[in-house]
Amino acid sequence: MAKAKKHEFSITPSKCLAQLPEIPLDFSGKDTEDDFRRAELRHSVLDIAGLNHVTETAMVRTVVKNALGRLPEFEE
Amino acid sequence: MARTIQYFIILILVSTLLPSALAQSKPDTVEQDVVIVIPSNTKLTPGHYYQVKIDILGKTVAAQIKVPDVQPTPKPDTPPGMATPSKSLQQPASGATSSPRKPEPLNGTPSESSPPTVLKSDWIKIALAAVVPIILIALLGWVYLKIIRPRKQLQPYREALNYLYKKRYDEALRLLTEVESKLPDRLRRDARFFSAFANLQLNNTQEAEYILNALYRENSKEPNSAYLLAYIRVKGNRYNEAEPVLERMEANKQLDFHHARKLLGIVKFHRALTAFKDGRVDAAGELFEKVQALGDFAGQIPEDLRNRQVVLGTKALFEKDLVEASKQFESLQNAASKSSVSEKQRDALLATAKIGLALVKWLEDDFDGSIIEGLLVEAAKLLDPKGPIELPWPVDTTGKDVVEKLKDLDAETEQPAEKKEINHFLRGIHFLRGMAILRSWGKMDGEAAHKAITTQYESSLARFACSRARDEEFSDVILVVGLLMYYLHKPGSERSQGVDLLQQAQKFGMRDPNAMEIINNRERIERANADAVDKYLQVLDKYLHDDTVRKDIRLALMERLAKYKKIQSWEKCPDLVQARSVEPTLAEVRNRSEILRDRIDQILSSRSGAEEVDRIKKLSDDIALHGQKLYEQAKVIEKEESELLAETGNQLFKD
Numbered sequence: 001m002a003k004a005k006k007h008e009f010s011i012t013p014s015k016c017l018a019q020l021p022e023i024p025l026d027f028s029g030k031d032t033e034d035d036f037r038r039a040e041l042r043h044s045v046l047d048i049a050g051l052n053h054v055t056e057t058a059m060v061r062t063v064v065k066n067a068l069g070r071l072p073e074f075e076e
Numbered sequence: 077m078a079r080t081i082q083y084f085i086i087l088i089l090v091s092t093l094l095p096s097a098l099a100q101s102k103p104d105t106v107e108q109d110v111v112i113v114i115p116s117n118t119k120l121t122p123g124h125y126y127q128v129k130i131d132i133l134g135k136t137v138a139a140q141i142k143v144p145d146v147q148p149t150p151k152p153d154t155p156p157g158m159a160t161p162s163k164s165l166q167q168p169a170s171g172a173t174s175s176p177r178k179p180e181p182l183n184g185t186p187s188e189s190s191p192p193t194v195l196k197s198d199w200i201k202i203a204l205a206a207v208v209p210i211i212l213i214a215l216l217g218w219v220y221l222k223i224i225r226p227r228k229q230l231q232p233y234r235e236a237l238n239y240l241y242k243k244r245y246d247e248a249l250r251l252l253t254e255v256e257s258k259l260p261d262r263l264r265r266d267a268r269f270f271s272a273f274a275n276l277q278l279n280n281t282q283e284a285e286y287i288l289n290a291l292y293r294e295n296s297k298e299p300n301s302a303y304l305l306a307y308i309r310v311k312g313n314r315y316n317e318a319e320p321v322l323e324r325m326e327a328n329k330q331l332d333f334h335h336a337r338k339l340l341g342i343v344k345f346h347r348a349l350t351a352f353k354d355g356r357v358d359a360a361g362e363l364f365e366k367v368q369a370l371g372d373f374a375g376q377i378p379e380d381l382r383n384r385q386v387v388l389g390t391k392a393l394f395e396k397d398l399v400e401a402s403k404q405f406e407s408l409q410n411a412a413s414k415s416s417v418s419e420k421q422r423d424a425l426l427a428t429a430k431i432g433l434a435l436v437k438w439l440e441d442d443f444d445g446s447i448i449e450g451l452l453v454e455a456a457k458l459l460d461p462k463g464p465i466e467l468p469w470p471v472d473t474t475g476k477d478v479v480e481k482l483k484d485l486d487a488e489t490e491q492p493a494e495k496k497e498i499n500h501f502l503r504g505i506h507f508l509r510g511m512a513i514l515r516s517w518g519k520m521d522g523e524a525a526h527k528a529i530t531t532q533y534e535s536s537l538a539r540f541a542c543s544r545a546r547d548e549e550f551s552d553v554i555l556v557v558g559l560l561m562y563y564l565h566k567p568g569s570e571r572s573q574g575v576d577l578l579q580q581a582q583k584f585g586m587r588d589p590n591a592m593e594i595i596n597n598r599e600r601i602e603r604a605n606a607d608a609v610d611k612y613l614q615v616l617d618k619y620l621h622d623d624t625v626r627k628d629i630r631l632a633l634m635e636r637l638a639k640y641k642k643i644q645s646w647e648k649c650p651d652l653v654q655a656r657s658v659e660p661t662l663a664e665v666r667n668r669s670e671i672l673r674d675r676i677d678q679i680l681s682s683r684s685g686a687e688e689v690d691r692i693k694k695l696s697d698d699i700a701l702h703g704q705k706l707y708e709q710a711k712v713i714e715k716e717e718s719e720l721l722a723e724t725g726n727q728l729f730k731d
C-alpha cells in the first residue's frame with residue numbers, strides 16, 4: 001500500500017501525548033501524610049515519647065504540685 | 077497529487093502501448109528456415125536465390141529462397157526428395173512461390189516450399205505485445221485500489237485529525253469512528269489511538285481505556301498506546317494496574333518515552349506507601365529503592381525511610397516493642413560506625429540511632445533522665461556540632477519589630493530543605509531534653525523538688541530555649557515554658573510573661589484547656605481593668621478640681637501622671653493654672669481621704685495579689701492611719717485648746 005507519511009497529517013500520536021499534563025507525585029492526603037510522617041523517626045520523636053499539649057500540661061502541673069505542694073489559684 | 081498520478085499513468089500507457097502498436101502496423105520481412113518439397117528430379121543450385129510465390133490460404137505471397145552452398149545432410153526422418161532446411165527467405169509479406177533471383181529461374185514452375193520459420197526475437201516481441209497490456213491493466217487496477225481509492229478515503233481521516241489538532245474532540249471522534257474501518261491497517265491502528273485520545277479528552281475515560289487496552293494487547297511494544305494506557309491508570313490512582321504496563325515499557329527500553337519514567341516512579345512511590353500502611357516494611361523498602369533508582373522522586377523519599385533499620389526501629393517504638401527497637405538502633409549504630417558512606421551521612425545515621433535509643437530509655441519503666449540527656453546531647457552534636465546545647469531563655473521573644481520578624485521569616489524561607497529538616501529534628505531533641513528534666517523533677521520527693529525549683533527550672537528553660545531557637549513557632553515549647561512561668565512565679569512581670577507565652581502558643585494552635593483557662597482569666601482581669609481605669613479617671617477628675625487640695629500638690633500629681641497615654645489623651649484633663657486653693661477644714665481633709673480610699677479600694681479590688689497592688693493598699697492604710705492620727709491630734713489640740721482657754725480664764729477671772 002502507499003504508506004501515508006506521518007508528516008502528511010496535522011497531528012501524530014506522539015504530539016497528542018505531548019499535550020497531556022504531567023502527573024505530579026501527590027501524597028499530600030492527610031492520612032497518607034500521617035502514615036508517612038509516622039514512619040519517620042525524625043518526625044515522630046514527640047509522638048513516640050507520648051508528648052502533646054495535654055500530656056505536656058499534665059507533666060508541668062505534676063511538677064509544680066510536687067515542688068510547691070499545690071497549684072496557684074488564678075487570683076493570686 | 078491525484079492529478080499527477082493520472083498523468084503518470086497516461087504516460088506509462090502511451091510509452092508501453094505505442095511501440096507495440098507500431099510493431100503491429102509496420103510491414104517487415106522475416107527470415108525463416110523452411111523445408112521446401114520439390115520434385116525429385118529438380119535440383120536447386122547451391123548459393124543461388126530463387127523467387128517463389130507461396131499460396132497461403134488462397135493468398136499469394138512473394139518470397140525469396142536461398143539455397144545454401146553446402147549440400148544439407150538429409151534428416152533421417154526427412155522423406156526422400158525433401159531438401160531441408162534450406163534458406164532464409166526475404167519474405168515481403170508471407171508465403172511464397174519460389175523463383176531464383178539469379179541466374180536462372182525454376183522453369184517458371186512454382187516450387188512448393190515449407191512454411192516460413194519465425195525467429196526467436198520475433199516470438200519475444202509477440203509475447204511482450206501480449207503480456208504488457210495485461211501488466212498495464214493490472215498496474216492500473218493496483219494504482220486505483222491502492223493509491224487513488226485510499227487517498228479518497230483518507231480525506232475524512234485528515235479532517236478528523238485536523239479537528240483533533242484544533243482540540244475539537246467531538247467532531248474528531250465522530251469522523252474517526254466513521255472512517256476507521258475504511259483505513260489501511262497501519263492508519264487504522266493510529267485512528268484507534270486517536271479515538272482513545274479524543275475520548276480521554278472528553279472524559280470518556282472508560283471508553284478510552286477500552287480501546288487502548290485492545291491496542292496494547294495486539295502490540296505491547298508500541299509505546300504510544302502503552303504510555304496512554306499507563307497514563308490513564310496512574311491518573312486514576314490505579315497504580316497496581318499501571319505497573320505492569322510501565323514495567324513492560326521498561327523491559328522494552330521505552331522509559332524515556334515522554335514521562336514514562338516519572339509515571340513508573342509515581343507508581344512505585346505509591347506502592348511503597350501502601351506497603352508501609354500495610355506494615356510490609358521490607359516491601360516498602362524495596363519499592364523506595366526502585367524509586368531512588370528511577371531518579372525523579374528520589375528527593376521526596378523521607379531520609380529515614382531510606383534505611384530499613386530506622387524504619388523497623390521506629391515501627392518497634394510505636395508498637396512499644398522496646399527489645400526490638402533497641403536491637404534495631406544498636407545495629408544501626410554499629411553499622412553506621414563502620415559504614416563507608418560520607419561523614420555527613422554517617423553522622424546523620426548515628427544521630428538517628430542515638431535518638432532511637434534515647435526514646436527506648438524514655439519509654440522504659442525505670443526512667444533515667446541522665447542517660448537520655450547524654451544520648452540526646454550526642455545526637456544534637458552529631459547533627460550540628462557547633463549548635464548550642466544550652467541557651468538563656470529569651471526574656472522578650474516578642475520584642476522584635478515587624479521588619480526584623482520579616483527578615484527572620486525570609487531567612488527561614490530561604491533555608492535549604494535539608495537545613496529545615498535538621499532544625500526540625502533538633503527542636504524535638506532539645507524539647508525532649510527539657511521534658512526529661514521535668515520528668516525527673518516530678519519524680520523527686522516534695523521537699524527535694526521544692527529545693528530544686530531554681531536549678532531544675534533554669535536547666536529546663538536552657539534546653540527549651542535551644543528548642544525554640546530551632547523553631548520560634550514551636551507551640552509545645554511555648555506552652556510548657558508559659559505554664560512553668562505562670563505557675564512558678566507570684567503575680568508580677570514573670571507570671572505575666574508566662575501568660576503572654578500561652579497566648580503565643582494559642583496563636584500557633586495550642587488549645588489545652590488549662591492553659592486556655594489561664595489566658596481567659598487574664599482577659600477577664602483586663603476587662604475589669606478597663607472599668608477600673610474609667611473609675612480612676614473619675615476620682616482623679618474630682619480630686620484635681622477640689623480646691624481644698626493645694627494647687628502645687630495637684631500640679632505635681634498631674635506632672636507625675638502626664639507620662640501615660642491615658643492621661644495625655646484624657647479629654648477632661650483640667651487646666652490647673654487658673655486653679656485656686658482654699659484651706660481645708662479637718663473634717664474636709666478627713667472626708668476627702670476616706671472617700672478617696674474607698675474609691676481606690678474598689679478600683680483595686682479586681683487586681684488583688686500583685687505586688688504593686690499590695691504597695692498601693694499599704695499607702696491607703698497609711699493615709700487612714702495618718703488621718704486617724706490627724707483626727708486624734710485634732711482632738712488633742714481641741715482638748716489642749718480647751719485646757720488653754722480654761723487656764724487662761726482661771727488666770728484672768730481670779731476675783
